[in-house]
Amino acid sequence: MPRQLEGSRAVAEAVALCRPEVICAYPISPQTHIVENLSQLVKTGELSPCEFVSVESEFAAMSASIGASATGVRAYTATASQGLLYMTEALYNASGLGLPIVMTLANRAIGAPINIWNDHSDSMSQRDSGWIQLYAETNQEALDLHIQAFRLAEELSTPVMVCMDGFILTHAVERVEMPTQVQVDAFLPAFQPRQVLDPDEPITIGAMVGPEAFMEVKYLAHAKQMQALESIPLIAAEFEGAFGRDSGGLVRAYRTEDAETIVVALGSVLGTLKDTVDELRDEGVSVGVLGIASFRPFPLDAVRDALAGAQRVVVLEKALAVGIGGIVSMDVHAALAGIHRTGGTQPHAYTVIAGLGGRPITKASLHALLIDAAAERLQELTFLDLDHELVDREVARMSAARASGPHAENMLRDLGAVAAGPV
Amino acid sequence: MFEVRIHGRGGQGVVTAAEMLSLAAFDEGRYAQAFPSFGSERMGAPVVAFCRIDDHEIRTREPVMEPDALIVQDPTLLHQVDVFGGCRPEGFILINSARSFDELGLSDFVVEFRHERLLTVPASELAREHTGRAVANTALLGGFAALTGTVSLDTVVRAIHERFAGAVAEGNVAAARAAHAWVLDEMRELSGATPA
Numbered sequence: 001m002p003r004q005l006e007g008s009r010a011v012a013e014a015v016a017l018c019r020p021e022v023i024c025a026y027p028i029s030p031q032t033h034i035v036e037n038l039s040q041l042v043k044t045g046e047l048s049p050c051e052f053v054s055v056e057s058e059f060a061a062m063s064a065s066i067g068a069s070a071t072g073v074r075a076y077t078a079t080a081s082q083g084l085l086y087m088t089e090a091l092y093n094a095s096g097l098g099l100p101i102v103m104t105l106a107n108r109a110i111g112a113p114i115n116i117w118n119d120h121s122d123s124m125s126q127r128d129s130g131w132i133q134l135y136a137e138t139n140q141e142a143l144d145l146h147i148q149a150f151r152l153a154e155e156l157s158t159p160v161m162v163c164m165d166g167f168i169l170t171h172a173v174e175r176v177e178m179p180t181q182v183q184v185d186a187f188l189p190a191f192q193p194r195q196v197l198d199p200d201e202p203i204t205i206g207a208m209v210g211p212e213a214f215m216e217v218k219y220l221a222h223a224k225q226m227q228a229l230e231s232i233p234l235i236a237a238e239f240e241g242a243f244g245r246d247s248g249g250l251v252r253a254y255r256t257e258d259a260e261t262i263v264v265a266l267g268s269v270l271g272t273l274k275d276t277v278d279e280l281r282d283e284g285v286s287v288g289v290l291g292i293a294s295f296r297p298f299p300l301d302a303v304r305d306a307l308a309g310a311q312r313v314v315v316l317e318k319a320l321a322v323g324i325g326g327i328v329s330m331d332v333h334a335a336l337a338g339i340h341r342t343g344g345t346q347p348h349a350y351t352v353i354a355g356l357g358g359r360p361i362t363k364a365s366l367h368a369l370l371i372d373a374a375a376e377r378l379q380e381l382t383f384l385d386l387d388h389e390l391v392d393r394e395v396a397r398m399s400a401a402r403a404s405g406p407h408a409e410n411m412l413r414d415l416g417a418v419a420a421g422p423v
Numbered sequence: 424m425f426e427v428r429i430h431g432r433g434g435q436g437v438v439t440a441a442e443m444l445s446l447a448a449f450d451e452g453r454y455a456q457a458f459p460s461f462g463s464e465r466m467g468a469p470v471v472a473f474c475r476i477d478d479h480e481i482r483t484r485e486p487v488m489e490p491d492a493l494i495v496q497d498p499t500l501l502h503q504v505d506v507f508g509g510c511r512p513e514g515f516i517l518i519n520s521a522r523s524f525d526e527l528g529l530s531d532f533v534v535e536f537r538h539e540r541l542l543t544v545p546a547s548e549l550a551r552e553h554t555g556r557a558v559a560n561t562a563l564l565g566g567f568a569a570l571t572g573t574v575s576l577d578t579v580v581r582a583i584h585e586r587f588a589g590a591v592a593e594g595n596v597a598a599a600r601a602a603h604a605w606v607l608d609e610m611r612e613l614s615g616a617t618p619a
Binding site: 002004006165167168171172173174175268269271272274275360361362363 | 438441442445446449450454455456457458459480481482483484485486488
């Protein structure tokens with residue numbers, strides 16, 4: 001039976017259905033409602049047996065999750081933004097040790113300037129941390145992906161991050177189908193760890209590894225993610241069979257078959273893009289959308305196959321690699337390069353940076369952008385809806401005076417924001 | 424698709440209002456998407472919340488920029504924030520105030536609008552009378568149901584019961600019913616006063 005739920009509540013209930021035995025978390029916007037809901041479910045006994053550990057930081061949250069997972073229990077945590085950065089060192093330990101922790105990332109920008117709103121800077125910064133990264137388009141998919149994530153993590157002994165757009169999804173109230181406990185129990189067997197810390201049979205986990213085997217351990221981590229390229233579609237297919245919903249997988253194509261222009265994106269913006277594509281198709285513009293559901297591992301073959309027939313590709317990114325531009329774009333370029341090697345014609349790929357720090361990505365802006373793309377009017381790197389005048393004024397101030405002051409405060413003053421005046 | 428935008432301040436239950444409206448629409452078998460546009464999440468700061476209602480899945484995630492209906496929960500925002508941004512002459516506007524559009528200094532702005540779709544309702548007063556607190560969100564939902572017919576009073580009442588319990592729910596239901604009746608009366612008066 002469908003229910004009308006806040007995304008955070010839906011994810012918390014789905015995680016509870018997966019029966020985690022230890023949850024260690026530190027609250028941070030926009031993840032807070034997820035762990036609040038889980039702490040309530042533990043407190044009321046609805047999620048039992050489970051220990052909810054309130055820790056003093058995200059570094060502790062991931063460290064305690066590592067400890068819990070190493071003792072052979074199913075461990076879960078959630079964070080966002082600066083919280084993810086604060087647990088970075090432990091993230092690499094979780095993946096390096098092969099511990100199947102599942103974590104929700106409520107995607108949020110990274111400061112400075114401090115900003116609580118959505119973009120993908122946080123998860124993209126941990127692209128190479130060895131965690132699998134799955135991106136949800138809707139709250140339904142977010143809750144479905146968590147159930148799949150535990151299955152995937154434990155099958156491969158590798159941690160999985162489920163990324164959902166902060167506020168846009170976590171705080172959106174919409175219709176979801178919540179599976180039953182019986183269904184989830186049938187889909188997700190009890191955790192059978194590959195390694196267990198047990199005082200009765202003491203072993204060491206986390207040995208120092210020198211040049212003699214370090215590369216081999218790292219290679220295995222990569223091999224596991226390559227294996228995930230096969231496991232992810234299989235798990236999604238099995239999930240569809242069991243729950244009746246097509247969620248997850250590697251990539252998700254919408255009206256791409258004959259499309260001259262294909263937009264590539266991740267997360268909740270795919271919904272707005274689909275509506276825009278429908279509008280443009282009605283106007284006779286040949287466009288489609290490719291959603292990347294699994295960013296790590298990156299599905300090179302699936303992306304190449306989906307984009308091979310296009311004349312041009314527009315990679316819409318909610319993060320910025322300062323000094324080069326796109327992040328997802330680089331991987332898409334790698335996929336497209338393969339087309340050339342097989343004798344096909346390689347479509348040209350453009351990068352569009354959009355929605356940083358919660359800037360709304362509107363249908364109107366996407367519509368205009370894709371019309372420009374179809375007419376070959378796009379720059380290689382475009383910043384969607386950038387306020388050039390605001391930038392120019394600050395650049396002028398910097399040219400006029402050495403002591404021009406802080407950018408953020410100067411720009412807020414230009415915009416007339418209340419709190420930005422001299423104190 | 425019917426799109427609603429609600430303006431208020433942190434602590435007034437604006438986000439909860441959008442959520443309850445989505446619950447009411449969901450209860451009527453429709454698809455609904457409610458979401459907030461948070462500022463710094465503090466008491467008194469301007470807050471905007473949105474609700475979309477449709478007969479099929481809602482995919483777009485952009486903020487509501489051209490609302491079919493606007494609810495202004497805090498009239499002190501009227502001349503501080505661009506609450507009317509994107510409003511069209513055929514849209515509904517419901518303002519929480521005991522004063523008229525004229526008295527609020529809005530008559531020039533709404534000259535092109537359909538006047539039977541513009542109403543003020545003393546929702547804070549009705550809320551204070553029925554709940555003891557001047558939190559006008561549920562009263563405004565009752566008024567909204569009467570003004571637009573997008574959702575029924577019954578489903579608004581059920582949504583209030585889903586969100587609140589006991590005396591708090593009962594008080595809010597009474598406030599919503601009172602505002603609903605108040606708006607219906609006002610609309611009857613308006614239609615009587617309008618030449619056919």
